[in-house]
Amino acid sequence: MSKIEIQICVNGEERVVQTTPDRTLLKVLREDLNLTGTKDGCSQGDCGACLVIMDGKAVNSCLVLAAQADGAEIVTVEGLAENGELSKLQQAFAERWGFQCGFCTPGMLISSYVLLQSNPDPTLEEIKKALAGNLCRCTGYKPIFDSVQMAAEVNQEVSHDA
Amino acid sequence: MTHDVIGKPSPNVINHQILTGSAHYLDDLKMEGLLVGKILYSEYPCALIKSIDTSKAKELPGVVAVITHEDVPGENNFLLQEPDQPVLMKDRVNYLGDAIAAVAAETEDAARAALDAIQVDYEPLAGTFDIDTALEDGADQVLPGYENIIPANLYERGNLEEGFQEADVIIENTYQSQWIEQAFLEPEGALSYLDLEGNMVVYASNQAPFRDRKQIARSLNIPEHNVRVITPYVGGGFGAKDEIHVQIHAALLTQITGRPVKILRTREESILTHVKRHPIRVYHKLGATKDGKITAVELKAVADTGPYMNAGLHVMWFVGTVGSGPYYLPNVRLETLAVRTNNPIGGAMRGFGGPQVALAYEGQMDELAKALKMDPVEVRRINAVQSGQVTPSGSIIREAGAVPASIDEATRMIGWEKLDEVERQPAPHLRRGWGMSTTWFVVGLGRGQDNASVIVEMATDGSVVLRTGAVEMGQGVFTTLGSIVAENLGIGLDSIRVISPDTDITPDAMQTAASRQTFMSGNAVNKASRVIRQSLLEAAAEETGLPIEILDLKKGKLVAEGEELSMTIPDLAAKATLTNKQMYASGFYVMDFPEEKTEEGTFYAVGPSAFGTQIAQALVDIETGEIQVEKLIAVQNVGKIINYGGAYGQMEGGCIMGAGYALMEEMLVEEGKTLNDSLESYLIPTAMDIPETEIKLLEIPEPFGPFGAVGIGEPSMLGTAPAIANAVSDAIGKRMTEIPLTPERILKAIEGEEE
Numbered sequence: 066m067s068k069i070e071i072q073i074c075v076n077g078e079e080r081v082v083q084t085t086p087d088r089t090l091l092k093v094l095r096e097d098l099n100l101t102g103t104k105d106g107c108s109q110g111d112c113g114a115c116l117v118i119m120d121g122k123a124v125n126s127c128l129v130l131a132a133q134a135d136g137a138e139i140v141t142v143e144g145l146a147e148n149g150e151l152s153k154l155q156q157a158f159a160e161r162w163g164f165q166c167g168f169c170t171p172g173m174l175i176s177s178y179v180l181l182q183s184n185p186d187p188t189l190e191e192i193k194k195a196l197a198g199n200l201c202r203c204t205g206y207k208p209i210f211d212s213v214q215m216a217a218e219v220n221q222e223v224s225h226d227a
Numbered sequence: 228m229t230h231d232v233i234g235k236p237s238p239n240v241i242n243h244q245i246l247t248g249s250a251h252y253l254d255d256l257k258m259e260g261l262l263v264g265k266i267l268y269s270e271y272p273c274a275l276i277k278s279i280d281t282s283k284a285k286e287l288p289g290v291v292a293v294i295t296h297e298d299v300p301g302e303n304n305f306l307l308q309e310p311d312q313p314v315l316m317k318d319r320v321n322y323l324g325d326a327i328a329a330v331a332a333e334t335e336d337a338a339r340a341a342l343d344a345i346q347v348d349y350e351p352l353a354g355t356f357d358i359d360t361a362l363e364d365g366a367d368q369v370l371p372g373y374e375n376i377i378p379a380n381l382y383e384r385g386n387l388e389e390g391f392q393e394a395d396v397i398i399e400n401t402y403q404s405q406w407i408e409q410a411f412l413e414p415e416g417a418l419s420y421l422d423l424e425g426n427m428v429v430y431a432s433n434q435a436p437f438r439d440r441k442q443i444a445r446s447l448n449i450p451e452h453n454v455r456v457i458t459p460y461v462g463g464g465f466g467a468k469d470e471i472h473v474q475i476h477a478a479l480l481t482q483i484t485g486r487p488v489k490i491l492r493t494r495e496e497s498i499l500t501h502v503k504r505h506p507i508r509v510y511h512k513l514g515a516t517k518d519g520k521i522t523a524v525e526l527k528a529v530a531d532t533g534p535y536m537n538a539g540l541h542v543m544w545f546v547g548t549v550g551s552g553p554y555y556l557p558n559v560r561l562e563t564l565a566v567r568t569n570n571p572i573g574g575a576m577r578g579f580g581g582p583q584v585a586l587a588y589e590g591q592m593d594e595l596a597k598a599l600k601m602d603p604v605e606v607r608r609i610n611a612v613q614s615g616q617v618t619p620s621g622s623i624i625r626e627a628g629a630v631p632a633s634i635d636e637a638t639r640m641i642g643w644e645k646l647d648e649v650e651r652q653p654a655p656h657l658r659r660g661w662g663m664s665t666t667w668f669v670v671g672l673g674r675g676q677d678n679a680s681v682i683v684e685m686a687t688d689g690s691v692v693l694r695t696g697a698v699e700m701g702q703g704v705f706t707t708l709g710s711i712v713a714e715n716l717g718i719g720l721d722s723i724r725v726i727s728p729d730t731d732i733t734p735d736a737m738q739t740a741a742s743r744q745t746f747m748s749g750n751a752v753n754k755a756s757r758v759i760r761q762s763l764l765e766a767a768a769e770e771t772g773l774p775i776e777i778l779d780l781k782k783g784k785l786v787a788e789g790e791e792l793s794m795t796i797p798d799l800a801a802k803a804t805l806t807n808k809q810m811y812a813s814g815f816y817v818m819d820f821p822e823e824k825t826e827e828g829t830f831y832a833v834g835p836s837a838f839g840t841q842i843a844q845a846l847v848d849i850e851t852g853e854i855q856v857e858k859l860i861a862v863q864n865v866g867k868i869i870n871y872g873g874a875y876g877q878m879e880g881g882c883i884m885g886a887g888y889a890l891m892e893e894m895l896v897e898e899g900k901t902l903n904d905s906l907e908s909y910l911i912p913t914a915m916d917i918p919e920t921e922i923k924l925l926e927i928p929e930p931f932g933p934f935g936a937v938g939i940g941e942p943s944m945l946g947t948a949p950a951i952a953n954a955v956s957d958a959i960g961k962r963m964t965e966i967p968l969t970p971e972r973i974l975k976a977i978e979g980e981e982e
Contacts, residue, residue, distance in 0.1 A: 203880045
C-alpha cells in the first residue's frame, strides 16, 4: 500500500508520520509515536478506552483514519499532566479512587477533561452524559463521577481565588 | 489500636502510572523483531476435523510459522482441573472457541491472510446445546471418553423427610440464571520471547502466573524453571484470566521460530473463547414452621459448563459449600453438578457460583415471608446461622455476627420500618417494591489447599521493595499489601514499591481469585514485615539503650511510649543493615484453621466467611415492563478495612456488576454460537444505567485475618441480583425466578404466563 505523510500536533509537539491510508489514528499514536497511554479495548468504537482530543473534541481514535487527522491538534492522556505533575483532574481521580484496573482511565480522563473545558461546573446528569460513551467494568462509575465533581470544585475554588 | 495507614483513605500506590498513561499493559510492550501471532478458531461448535492443510498459509509472504497439534512437543492439553481441553485441536472441535492452528507473521495483515489460507475440512455433528439433552440416558458424549455429568457435591444432613413433615409451609421453585461475560476492558494477550540463555519468557495478562508457568512448561515439554511468566498491568480479569488463554500458543510459536511473538485477542475472539459465568438451574424446596423456622431444604443445582471441565467442578463445589446461604439448615439435601455441552465454557467469574445460588435461596426466603405474612427481615433473623454452628458441607462458622449486624445496618439505612409510608403506586402504571438479600461467601481456596508467599525487603534508606505473586488487576491489592507493610514499619505508602508477579523474581501467591489475596498474601506480608520490624526495633534498642518493649515505629519515626524520638526509619534501616540484622524476609502463610469441637462432632472452617446484606428499591412500569432501581443499599463485613479506596471501590463496582447481571446482561447463545459478540451488542452498565448506591462496610474482625480483614472482591456482588429480583417481585406481586429481568419477562410474569 502506498505511504502517505501526515502532520499532527500531539500534546503540543509537531509530528510527521509516514503511514498507510488504512491505519487508524489509534495505531499511529500507539505504534508510530509510542504513545501507548491511549488504549485499544475493542477497535470498534464501543468502549471509549481509545478516546483522544482532536481539535477540541473527544473522538474514538480507533474510528479515525490517520489521514483524517492530518493537520489536527491531538491531546492524549500523556498530555494531561502539567509540568510533570498530575493535573487537578488527575489528582482528583487519585483522591477519589476514580480508577481500578486503569484500562478505561485514559478515555475517562479525556471525556472528563473535554467536559470541564466547556462546562466547568457540571451537574451529575451532565457528567453522566459526558461519560456515557466510556465503559468501565471495575468502578461502577460513581467514584469517577466523584472525581470529576471534585476536579470541578477545585477548579471553581481556583477561579474564585483568582 | 489506632493505625496510621491501615484503613486510611490513601491514594492507590499505582495512581501515577495509571493516571499519566505510563502503566504498561500487555499490548504496550514492544520488542525488536516481534511477530504478530493469531489463532484460527473453530467454525463449528461440534464437528469432526477430517483434515487441516496449512501448506498454502505457510507459503504466503511474511508468514513465519503455522502450527497445529503436530507441533506441540509436550501435553496437548491444559489442566485447571481435568486436562481435557486441547491446546490445538486434532480430529474434533467441541465449541466455537477451540483453537485449530496458530500463525506467526511479520505483520498483522500477513497473519490474517495466513488464517484465511488454512484449509480445514470439517464434518459437522449435531452437537448438544442444552443440559437436558446432555442428561438424557444414552445421550452422546459431548467430549468422547468423558461422562456428560460432572458430579460435584451431595451433602445430606438430618432427615429430609421428617423435616418436610414438620413443616407448615413448603416453598418450591426453580431458579434460572444466564450466561454472562466478564467484559473486562483489556482483551487477553501474551507476549513470548527467548532470553539470552534460551529460557522461555512469557508476559501475559493473567491472574495465575505460577499456574501459567506450569501449563506452558507442560505443553512445551521443558522444565518449569526454564519458563518465566511475567504479569504486567492487567486491565481487569474477573475470573476469565485465571485460566490459560493464548499463553501456550504464543510460547509454542516462539519455540518454533525463535522469535518474539505477541498474540492479542480481538474483542470478538475474547467474547467467543474465554470462560463465562455458568448459567445454573437451581431447584429449591424449602419447608418451614408457621413461625418461620426452616425445617428442611432440598436443593439441586445443575450448571451448563460447556465441553471442558475448566473450573466447572470447583464452581459447583462452591455452590454446594455456600448453598445454604447464611442460614442454619437442620435437615438438608444439597446436590450440585455440572453438565457438558457444546456451548461456551463455564468457568470462573466474580462470585464463582455464589450469585447464582443466592438468587435461589434469597428468593425462597422472601417467598417464605410472603407465605407466612411475615417480615422478610424476620425470617432471615430467625434462621440466621450462629457462631459455632456447622453448615451442610461440614464447615464450622466461627463468627456469624455480621449476619444480624448487616441486616440491622441495611434496614436502618433504607428506613425499613417506615417503608409503609412510601408510595407503592406513585402512578397508575408504576409499582414500587423492596427486596433484600443476605449472603454468605467463603474466601480462599479452602483450608489445607491455600497458601501464599511474599518477600519484603527494606533498603538502607528505609524504602521498601515488596515482591508479590498477587496480580493487581484493579482490585487494589498492591495498595492493600503495601498498607500492611507500611503500618508494620512505620513508613508511608510512598516509600514502598510493589513488584508485579514475575516467576523469576516474586514468590508464588497462587492465583489471584477467590477474593483471597487480602487474607492470604495479607497474612504473608504481615509475617514478613514483622521480621523487618523486629530488626529495626532491635537496632533502635541497641542505639538508644531503651527496652525494646516500649519502642514503636510510627510515621517515619522511632517512638518510645508514645513519644517521638529523633531517630527516623531511614536511620534505623541504615543502623540495622550495618549491625547484621535481617532486612529481607519472606512470609509464608497456609490456610490451616484448627479443628473445633461442637455437639455434632469435630469440624473446621473451610475458609473465612464474608457476610453481607443488600436492599434494593425498584420501580416497575407495568405497561412496558421496564425497571428502575431507585436505590441500592449494600452492607458488607470486611473484617477490617485495610485499603479504604480499594474496599469501597470493590463494593461499589461489585454492586453495579450485580445490577447489570440482574437487569440487562445476557450472552445469547444459540446452538453453541454467541450472538452478541461485541460490546455494542453485549451490554454492560454504562454511566447512564447505574442506580443510586449507598454503601457501608462493617468491621467485625475475622480472627485469622491480617488486622482482622477478610475479603470483598466477590462477596460485593453476591447479593445485588437477588435483592433486585426480590424488589421487583415485591413490586409486581409475582415471583421472578429467572434473570436478567428483561421487560419481556416482567410483562409475562404480570400477565401470569408460565415461561
